[in-house]
Amino acid sequence: MIVYALHCACGHDFDQWFDNMADYDAKKDSGIPCPSCGGTEVAKAIMAPRVGKSQPAPAPAPACGPGGCGGGGYPMMM
Numbered sequence: 410m411i412v413y414a415l416h417c418a419c420g421h422d423f424d425q426w427f428d429n430m431a432d433y434d435a436k437k438d439s440g441i442p443c444p445s446c447g448g449t450e451v452a453k454a455i456m457a458p459r460v461g462k463s464q465p466a467p468a469p470a471p472a473c474g475p476g477g478c479g480g481g482g483y484p485m486m487m
């Protein structure tokens with residue numbers, strides 16, 4: 410198993426597990442949905458892949474509306 414940090418077009422970062430690099434390539438071709446907005450325009454973030462066992466839970470990405478995130482701001486900002 411291998412985990413990649415992925416970055417979607419809306420700016421969400423999330424981690425996704427794959428069996429191996431070929432599995433990532435196959436899933437990328439069919440589209441890897443962002444868990445926050447469902448967009449499939451995701452790219453590997455610049456990060457060394459972690460291989461192995463468990464990992465600490467990633468910080469939850471801020472959810473955006475059903476229309477996607479257009480503002481680029483953070484929800485906690487008033």
Ligand SMILES: [Zn+2]
Binds near residue numbers: 419443446447448
């Ligand atoms: Zn997203």
